[in-house]
Amino acid sequence: MRLATFNTLHGAALDGTVDVERFALAVASLDADVLALQEVERDSPRSGHADLVAVAAEALRADHRHFSPTLRGVGGAWVRAGRPGRGVRRVTGVASYGIGLVSRFPVARWSRLELDRMPWRSRVRRRATGATSGAARVVPFRVVPDEPRAALAAAVRTPWGPLTVVTTHTTSRPEFTADQLRSLVRACGPLPRPLVLLGDLNLRPPEPTEISGWASLADVLTHPADHPARQIDHVLVDPGPGGGTVVAAGPATAVDTGLSDHRAVVVDVRIAAPGPPA
Template sequence: MRLATFNLLHGRTPADGAVHADRLHDAVAGLDADVLALQEVDLDQPRSGGVDQTALAATALGARHARFLPAVVGTPGVAWRPVRPDDVPGADPTYGIGLVSRHPVAAWRAVPLGTSPAVLPLLVDARRPALVRDEPRVALAAVLEAPAPVGTVVATHLSFAPGFNLLQLARLARAVRDLPGPVVVLGDLNMPGPLAGAVMRGWHPLVRTPTFPTERPRIQFDHVLASAPLPVADARAVATGVSDHRAVVVELAR
């Protein structure tokens, strides 16, 4: 089984700042993942051509099982609000995370992880700092049908606020401990390499490699963590030409 996680940056290519569906399709297809966790995913956003990026990723991988979980309504960096329970799907542009699987999914679970009150300076498109309000954070778990090397896969994108993301990761571990194992958490955790493994005591990092920024990665923000030891045949970061993050691919040994 090949597991992967990819922060899409809503499909934007850093080289020219453009968003093209065909580039994103080819980037995802090149990962050839059996399970793919997606972060910074657009649905019906004008900036990305109104594309359902989770469905596009599923098509690129030939996967029949996929789900998008919105975190906000509107466009980050422009105007947005948290998703509400009474929101009508498809009524407005949304943004969040996705999970795609070639393996059949027996059950899905959405996990709210809360919102940091932080407003912090972050680098924006022009590569200059701007004060940014944090977004609501969520996780999406998929219980895989047997036979599969893992029982449950979880996609997430945690807060950029130091400390609050640690609380979210601990909250996520509690929220999925009743699901079939081994459980694998994949995503942009917004915390440097060893810290994620230290927070998830008893969990096992399956990859240790810098993933950000994509040109010359210096820090690992993107992680794959397992609730039990799993045999790894290969683990690496992949420059796709899309996004400011490298994708992470983990190949489990047979």
């Protein structure tokens, strides 16, 4: 089966233009059985009021999809779309922005995981103004809060066995990205294995594998799309104890779709059955 992850930049090209048909063709070219999407929108003026996750599902001829918004409103006036324990209520006609998953295989269950947010206040040690020596005191300072972040999990029924697929888009604030990934790993603890995490983690190798303890299935440069110099989009797998696992059937590729500031990551995998009991 083929897995892919794509930060879509709301379907925009590097010149800022959005063409929904062009977006559909780009997604179709990935030919993914399960596609993780970040920075997708629904009912937004800047993306033609389209439901980009639905467009992606139609392009892949996939019957199963879910859009999980993190923000609601228009640019410059976004508000949080959902709160832990309350879910996300759809408001018809109001723009939403977030993450999504598309699957050609049936999904037994969808789950949303809220990620820890960077605190409003941080504490630093600072000397008195003009002082070059002497003791520094701890003072608080306010930081601009990051947008809310979430993960979307799907219990996928593949022809080769069950597979949990999770997608997320972690914060780009470097002082908190690692902590947020740790919170996601903890939140994924109860989910069935094998589990694959696909998404824009805003971390470079080897941090995602070191933080999660999971194996990487993709070693490709993904950002920026026109001249990629770093990998911040990842495919990680956690087999779980005593179960089957997911292994790459070949090297991953970074696909320049002609859209977004990210390249999509595509990897063909196979689900290996668990070995015989000892």
